[in-house]
Amino acid sequence: MIQLEEVKAELEKSLGVQTELSGSGLLVPKSRLLDVFKFLKENAKYQMDYISNLCAVDYLKQSQIEIVYHLYSMRNKTGPIGIKVRTDRQDCIVPSATPLFRGAEFQEREAFDLYGVKFEGHTDLRRILMWDGFEGFPMRKDYVHEDEDRYVEHP
Amino acid sequence: MWGTGVLKGMAVTIKNFFDTYTSKNGIFTVEYPEKRLPEKERFRNFPILVYDEKPEELRCVACDICAKECPPKCITIVKAKDAQGKPLKQPEVFDIDFTVCMNCGICEETCPFDAIYMDHEFELAEYDRMDALIYKKERLSRPWTHFEKIRPTDAKEINERRAKDATKTAAAVKPAPPQASNQQT
Amino acid sequence: MTNTIETQTRPSLSTQQLEVSIGPQHPSTHGVFRMNVVLDGETIVKLKPVMGYLHRNHEQLAENMSWLGSMPYTDRLDYFCSMTNNIAYALAVEKLMGIDVPERAQYIRVIMAELTRLVNHTALVGFLLNDLGAFFTPVLYAFREREKILDLFESVAGSRMMCNYMRFGGVKLDLPDGFVDCAKAIVDNYPPFLEEMERLLTKNEILMARCQNVGILLKDLAVNASVTGPVLRASGVNYDIRKIDKYGIYDRFDFKVPLGTVGDVYDRYYVRILEMRESLKILRQAFKELSAGPVISQKGLIAAKSPRNMKVPAGDAYGRIEAPKGELGFYIVSEGGTKPYRYHVRAPSFINLTILEDMCLGHKVADAIIILGSIDIVLGEVDR
Amino acid sequence: MGLASGSPTVDQGLKSELEKEGVVLTTLEQLYNWGRRSSIWPLQFGLACCAIEMIATACARYDIARFGAELFRPSPRQADLMIVAGTVTKKMTPQVVRLYNQMAEPKYVITMGACSIAGGPFKEGYNVLQGIDRFIPVDVHIPGCPPRPEALLDGLMKLQKKIDGQSIESAEWYQQGQKREFPIPAFGPKGLEPPYNPEVWKPREYEQKKQTEAEARKIHGTIHDPKQSAVSQ
Numbered sequence: 001m002i003q004l005e006e007v008k009a010e011l012e013k014s015l016g017v018q019t020e021l022s023g024s025g026l027l028v029p030k031s032r033l034l035d036v037f038k039f040l041k042e043n044a045k046y047q048m049d050y051i052s053n054l055c056a057v058d059y060l061k062q063s064q065i066e067i068v069y070h071l072y073s074m075r076n077k078t079g080p081i082g083i084k085v086r087t088d089r090q091d092c093i094v095p096s097a098t099p100l101f102r103g104a105e106f107q108e109r110e111a112f113d114l115y116g117v118k119f120e121g122h123t124d125l126r127r128i129l130m131w132d133g134f135e136g137f138p139m140r141k142d143y144v145h146e147d148e149d150r151y152v153e154h155p
Numbered sequence: 156m157w158g159t160g161v162l163k164g165m166a167v168t169i170k171n172f173f174d175t176y177t178s179k180n181g182i183f184t185v186e187y188p189e190k191r192l193p194e195k196e197r198f199r200n201f202p203i204l205v206y207d208e209k210p211e212e213l214r215c216v217a218c219d220i221c222a223k224e225c226p227p228k229c230i231t232i233v234k235a236k237d238a239q240g241k242p243l244k245q246p247e248v249f250d251i252d253f254t255v256c257m258n259c260g261i262c263e264e265t266c267p268f269d270a271i272y273m274d275h276e277f278e279l280a281e282y283d284r285m286d287a288l289i290y291k292k293e294r295l296s297r298p299w300t301h302f303e304k305i306r307p308t309d310a311k312e313i314n315e316r317r318a319k320d321a322t323k324t325a326a327a328v329k330p331a332p333p334q335a336s337n338q339q340t
Numbered sequence: 341m342t343n344t345i346e347t348q349t350r351p352s353l354s355t356q357q358l359e360v361s362i363g364p365q366h367p368s369t370h371g372v373f374r375m376n377v378v379l380d381g382e383t384i385v386k387l388k389p390v391m392g393y394l395h396r397n398h399e400q401l402a403e404n405m406s407w408l409g410s411m412p413y414t415d416r417l418d419y420f421c422s423m424t425n426n427i428a429y430a431l432a433v434e435k436l437m438g439i440d441v442p443e444r445a446q447y448i449r450v451i452m453a454e455l456t457r458l459v460n461h462t463a464l465v466g467f468l469l470n471d472l473g474a475f476f477t478p479v480l481y482a483f484r485e486r487e488k489i490l491d492l493f494e495s496v497a498g499s500r501m502m503c504n505y506m507r508f509g510g511v512k513l514d515l516p517d518g519f520v521d522c523a524k525a526i527v528d529n530y531p532p533f534l535e536e537m538e539r540l541l542t543k544n545e546i547l548m549a550r551c552q553n554v555g556i557l558l559k560d561l562a563v564n565a566s567v568t569g570p571v572l573r574a575s576g577v578n579y580d581i582r583k584i585d586k587y588g589i590y591d592r593f594d595f596k597v598p599l600g601t602v603g604d605v606y607d608r609y610y611v612r613i614l615e616m617r618e619s620l621k622i623l624r625q626a627f628k629e630l631s632a633g634p635v636i637s638q639k640g641l642i643a644a645k646s647p648r649n650m651k652v653p654a655g656d657a658y659g660r661i662e663a664p665k666g667e668l669g670f671y672i673v674s675e676g677g678t679k680p681y682r683y684h685v686r687a688p689s690f691i692n693l694t695i696l697e698d699m700c701l702g703h704k705v706a707d708a709i710i711i712l713g714s715i716d717i718v719l720g721e722v723d724r
Numbered sequence: 725m726g727l728a729s730g731s732p733t734v735d736q737g738l739k740s741e742l743e744k745e746g747v748v749l750t751t752l753e754q755l756y757n758w759g760r761r762s763s764i765w766p767l768q769f770g771l772a773c774c775a776i777e778m779i780a781t782a783c784a785r786y787d788i789a790r791f792g793a794e795l796f797r798p799s800p801r802q803a804d805l806m807i808v809a810g811t812v813t814k815k816m817t818p819q820v821v822r823l824y825n826q827m828a829e830p831k832y833v834i835t836m837g838a839c840s841i842a843g844g845p846f847k848e849g850y851n852v853l854q855g856i857d858r859f860i861p862v863d864v865h866i867p868g869c870p871p872r873p874e875a876l877l878d879g880l881m882k883l884q885k886k887i888d889g890q891s892i893e894s895a896e897w898y899q900q901g902q903k904r905e906f907p908i909p910a911f912g913p914k915g916l917e918p919p920y921n922p923e924v925w926k927p928r929e930y931e932q933k934k935q936t937e938a939e940a941r942k943i944h945g946t947i948h949d950p951k952q953s954a955v956s957q
Contacts (some may be wrong), residue, residue: 023656023673037839050563053658055671055684068671070658070686074563074577077584080658103566106694114399129392129723130851135913138850139400145850160543167540168477183784185485187877195491197516199498200868224648226409254842254855259412259504265645271497277861280866280879282886284841284857288867292795308516325526364819365769366798372771372816393816394772397849404848406885413845419773484781501773501870720772 002046002078025082027070033085034095039147040071040083041100047075051097054107056115060141063089065115070103087117096121113131114139161177196306199273201290202230202251203297210296214270217246221262221271229255230262240309251294254284275305354541355381359706364393370467371719382704387697391690394723402683407433408508408647410683415502417685418721420460423452423493426506426546426664431587432659433508436652438641444587444633445510451494451523451626452505453661454619458530459489461570461612464716465537468609471713472550478540485533488526495519500643508650509640520627527623534616542610551606555699555711558603565695568688569666570615571715574600576606581662592629593622608714610620651678665689665716685724689717752880753892760804761792761884764832767803768796769823774837774870782872784906800826805883808862808878811839812853813915818908825905830895832887833862834879844880845869850915851912856938858920861907 004026011017017032025070025094040048042070049072057066064086074078087094096119108119109128116137127134136143170224185192208215227334258319261272271338274297303310355648363374373392378386398417402410414429427449434441441449466482490500495505495516505512541547556568562575574578580597582590598614600607636644643650654676662670666688673682692715701709770778779856781788788794797803800823812820818932824833835856838844843854863886866879909916 024658025656051566051659051670053671053684053686054665055682055686057673057682057684068656070669074579077579080660082656082658096482101566102561102564102693103694105565106690110690127392129395131392131911133911134912138397140884143850157545160545164540164544164900165847171481177412182791183487184787185785186790187874188788188881191874193493195498197496197498197513198494224406224409224646226405226412227847245882246620250843253867254838254865256846256867257412257838258502260407260498261412261504261647265647274497276870277868277875278878279868280864280875280882282864282882284855284862284865288841288865364816365823392851393813393819394811395813395815395851396772396811396846396853401846416845419776479779480784483780484785484820487783487785500872501776518796552922571827579824 001066002081004081007040007046007081010043010045011036011039014043023082025084027084027086030085030087030094030152031084034097034100036083037069037071037097037100037101046078047073048079048081050074051101051103052080054097054104054111056117058115058139058141060089062087065089065092065117067094067111067117092116094119095119096125098122113137115141123138127154156198184241194275194305196308200258200277201253201256201270201274201279202262202295203274203301204249204295205269205293205299205302206269206296207299210293210298213245213249213250213292213296214268214271216244216268217242217249220267220268224265226253226259226261227257229253229257246292247273249295251290251295253279253288255292256277269317271307272302349686354608357385362705363390370713370717371718373717373722375710375712377708379705384700384703384708387700387708389693389696391541391693391719394719396720396724397479398724399683401682406647406678407650407652407680408644410680411506412502412504415504416716416720417687417724418663418665418668419501419688420463420718421456421664422501422503423456423505424661424668427453427588428661428668429670430506430657431509432657433652433662435659436655436657436672436674437508437639438653439509439637441510441588441640442634443589444514444631444635445631445635447626448515448635449506449509449588450590450593451623451630452493452503454622454626455489455523456490456618457619457626457664459486460716461616462486464612464713465541465609469541469547469607470714471710472547478537481533481537481540485530492523492526494521495522507636507640507644508635509643512571512635512636512644514635520630523623523628527620527627530620531617532567538613542613544592548606550707550710551609551714552604553602553606554703554707555600555714556604557695557699561695561698562603565685565698566691567666568692569662569664569716570611571608571666571692573597574611575603576600581660581667585660587659587661593625595619595621604708605644605714608716626723648678651676652680656682660686663688665718665721667694685721687721687724689715690722690724693717693722725882754888756892757890758890759886760830763792764805764880764883764887765795765797765803766793766805766807767823767827769806769813770809771816772839774809774840777870777873778807778809778876781876786873786877788877788880791877791884793880800824801828803827804830805832805834806835807834808840808856809836809870809944811844812856813851814853814911815851817853817856817859817916818910821859821906821908822858825908829903829905832864832883832884833860834864834866834876835862836876836879837871838867838868840868841865853916858925859909860921861904861924909929 004021008019008026011019014057015035017036019026019028040046050072051069052072053070055068066084066086069083070080071083094117096108098108099121108122111117112125113127114127114137204213206216217232217234219232222232229252231250232246235243235245235247237243260273263273352555358379360377360379362377364372374390376388376390378702383546398413414425417425462482462485466479469478493503494500497505559577561577561658562572563577576599578597578599583597595618598611600611652674654674656673658669658671660667668688669686672680673683782794806824835841839846840856843852846852849855864879864883866875868875906921
């Protein structure tokens with residue numbers, strides 16, 4: 001079992017990245033996200049070579065979108081640890097993890113489709129579940145489902 | 156030798172073919188409309204409302220719990236009112252939209268009045284979806300004996316618990332009000 | 341004949357690339373899945389999966405519903421394995437709530453999970469052979485055994501496929517009388533069936549010719565692409581969450597994790613056959629050790645009686661189990677209310693599809709069908 | 725067969741003569757309908773969970789072959805019956821309508837399971853079509869989630885009953901120029917365009933039928949309002 005405090009200290013020592021504990025994961029500044037991934041993947045102690053899960057969470061009140069990654073080490077059989085990154089809701093850009101982990105490809109496309117998170121460096125960022133001409137990001141908390149198809153109440 | 160694997164595989168299929176004539180368990184088919192599989196007691200399909208004696212006197216008190224708990228929200232309940240507009244403890248409208256119901260059984264689990272249960276009936280195909288598949292109170296009500304027949308184990312347990320509760324409330328509230336004995340648990 | 345000689349002698353014969361869309365209504369795409377394939381002759385040079393034809397907004401619906409309310413919806417994710425979906429969701433919420441599961445319920449969960457694994461792998465072998473062209477016979481045999489296990493599920497949970505059986509802190513109802521005897525009889529009769537299936541298939545030359553060295557997935561790529569479940573193990577990576585996380589009571593059971601060597605379609609098929617044998621082992625141990633006791637904790641019982649009022653402490657949790665198709669995880673964020681704030685399903689078949697293109701490149705169209713079949717996808721889970 | 729195919733153009737004299745020998749005509753019709761109902765070939769077309777129950781119906785335990793319907797055709801041109809088994813999403817709707825259009829007359833549709841009848845438990849979803857009968861006419865509805873295989877067989881028997889009740893003379897697909905094809909909806913920025921086919925689906929009628937539900941909503945507010953809950957979070 002990896003202690004998050006330990007990872008936090010290690011990241012600060014080796015990379016000089018200030019992180020903070022947030023729930024079950026470590027909140028990493030957006031600009032250093034790829035460095036952290038690279039460090040965790042290549043460091044002999046952690047060898048986090050496997051991205052288990054990627055998902056976006058919409059925090060409407062803070063006007064932020066959080067991306068949660070769960071990393072795991074297939075060599076050491078340790079983990080998973082949560083890495084979180086936050087981005088602004090309007091200007092929603094996060095560096096893509098796909099060049100490092102192929103497994104993030106479809107999951108990033110899903111987050112783009114449903115939350116509108118743009119992953120910089122993703123080679124094939126298209127809608128995956130909805131059709132191409134669809135407007136809006138339906139999983140965002142302020143998405144209103146306007147559809148004439150819906151049964152309408154009598155006034 | 157090349158080909159023995161295929162031949163062995165064919166032997167399996169031919170054995171299965173002859174098994175249907177020779178083996179006791181060879182034929183697996185249940186010829187549905189004439190023969191039926193034994194019904195499992197816990198099988199749940201669609202909800203029914205139970206009543207004890209008269210179809211008008213449902214156990215349901217229109218408390219709206221099941222309608223609120225129902226995950227796809229397929230239950231519609233309107234409380235009945237007496238002449239003065241005072242709400243009564245029975246439903247005026249109790250509709251279940253069978254085109255939405257997902258047979259999860261949560262209404263049955265959460266009902267505190269033992270009023271709604273899952274039935275075994277599954278031959279419900281209809282030509283029309285509007286009238287035929289939105290079930291009204293009248294079409295949903297079944298006598299308690301029906302429940303005792305389809306789910307004897309559960310019915311026994313519920314009967315015992317209800318009898319116990321009834322004596323408890325009768326002992327607590329003395330003299331018992333004339334109507335309350337059956338519906339307060 | 342003359343044609344082939346001509347083409348062989350004329351090296352500069354140019355061919356045009358052909359774009360073919362397979363699906364969404366195609367008998368061998370296991371549902372409404374589409375592949376846009378670019379072909380050079382019959383060889384695949386590009387393959388893009390297109391999905392979303394069964395996107396039912398499960399995650400959004402769950403975020404507008406009580407915690408228990410989405411339990412029946414999880415059944416409909418991977419509709420072959422409703423029991424394991426229930427367990428994964430219950431596990432994630434239990435992690436957040438911090439409630440314990442009684443001993444007997446743990447055993448019941450293991451029994452149900454392993455029976456589900458049998459159901460899934462049996463059906464998969466049938467469908468895989470269907471994709472290979474062995475029309476319907478293996479499916480008939482597989483579904484014959486599947487029906488027997490579904491009968492068990494029906495007697496326990498009330499429904500053949502959509503069980504809705506797990507609750508937070510235990511299971512819904514205790515096992516009915518005679519269940520263990522029935523289940524034991526099925527477990528005892530399973531090895532002869534598996535042997536029959538193997539005699540039919542494993543050494544069958546046609547199957548070997550079609551499956552061996554097709555769709556090879558190398559170890560490093562498999563790990564990098566987050567592949568899980570039998571597909572990953574067929575590539576030789578020892579990763580079984582039952583062994584690693586030891587969730588529930590899996591540390592008490594003695595079983596092996598079968599691994600493949602080559603990582604081709606044949607290995608994926610054979611790993612599943614071996615996994616079924618291990619599941620039978622676990623089931624036998626579970627029946628032996630199953631003891632009497634409560635099936636749901638007191639806290640869970642109260643929550644199950646009134647799901648609307650059940651509150652989950654604020655925080656986030658990621659619960660994962662080894663579902664028959666791979667790592668099934670639920671990432672849940674709670675704000676302390678009666679509804680999940682965020683509910684995310686890490687669906688194994690969705691993520692396993694990432695690597696479909698790499699596996700298919702250079703193979704023929706017919707091979708793409710069996711490679712897709714060997715990944716074992718269920719569209720309910722891919723699209724959610 | 726000659727009697728049947730030419731029925732609209734048969735002149736009155738011949739027709740009245742035939743009516744005198746009504747026995748012959750009706751038995752021919754019965755024979756014809758017997759042939760049709762005993763060989764309903766479904767389209768091999770599964771969408772979601774219910775499709776697995778459909779496959780189970782085709783397998784050994786329930787054996788749909790006893791009804792002559794075991795030939796699941798991969799091509800719509802060869803199929804008589806479309807079993808819409810599973811949730812029809814908006815993304816899938818154009819394909820379903822297209823498949824229906826490609827089927828040859830006479831064609832029948834069974835909706836199997838709550839989702840395909842009315843969207844079922846997923847009806848609040850932004851990508852779920854609330855019932856395929858918004859775009860194509862449906863003959864038999866089988867409720868359940870999913871219906872048991874026996875329920876599908878029951879639905880099939882009800883369809884057979886319906887076929888038995890149809891007469892060669894009045895059946896619309898023998899009328900000249902009759903071919904039931906419906907416009908295929910297109911993807912819009914918010915949903916399908918049009919959201920329903922007014923030829924097939926009458927929303928006013930539907931709303932009246934749902935009046936009681938709307939009243940209950942006013943009184944109790946019991947019915948889940950997706951718009952409200954989406955924002956309130």
